[in-house]
Amino acid sequence: MVVLTLHLAIFRLLLGLSAGPRRGRAGAILAVAGTALVSGCVPADDQFGHPRDGYPADAVTMTAPVDWHAAQTIEVVLTEFGYEPATLKFRKDQPYVLKLTNTGSLPHRFQAEEFFRAIATRSVIYEDAEAGYPFLDAIALDPEETKTLRFVPVTPGDYRLSCDLTLHATFGMVGRILIE
Secondary structure, three states, X not given: OHHHHHHHHHHHHHHOOOOOOOOHHHHHHHHHHHHHHHXXXXXXXXXXXXXXXXXXXXXXXXXXXXXXXXXXXXXXXXEOOEEEOOEEEEOOOOOEEEEXXXXXXXXXXXXXXXXXXXXXXXXXXXXXXXXXXXOEEEEEEOOOOEEEEEEEEOOOEEEEEEOOOOOOOOOOOEXXXXXX
16 A cells, blocks of 8 residues: 555656645655655565575574584664675685664664575574574664674675665665675
């Protein structure tokens, strides 16, 4: 419904039609912007991909023998509107624990589809549960939420990181992930 409302508001704006009684073009612009902002701030679930989409086939074998207590821990803070740090560096075949914390007042996402296809994921640890061997596209975090990803980088490369919620990347919520 929100998408339909947004499309209708944009259509009316492009045609120069008023957004309603006494609102005119300025009202239409505010309606479009307001609808876009609200629709982008709805909490989202983690996105899981399908294992045939290019994920490492042997993730279980690669991650089973790892002592996760000895793995290097990297912490990333998600804020309005950025990642701290914005550039992450990992070494191929070394195990990592990536702790993601949203300290902002809005939901945010750690969206890095190509990066998730370049790692062997052991699990995502939630507040009260653990999802083993997920095939991720993105990790969603509500305000004040923390999730932990355990993984081993497999494919070297330079990967884009962004929050794919409406306008978040536009406001600067982008980053870079390097596997060397």
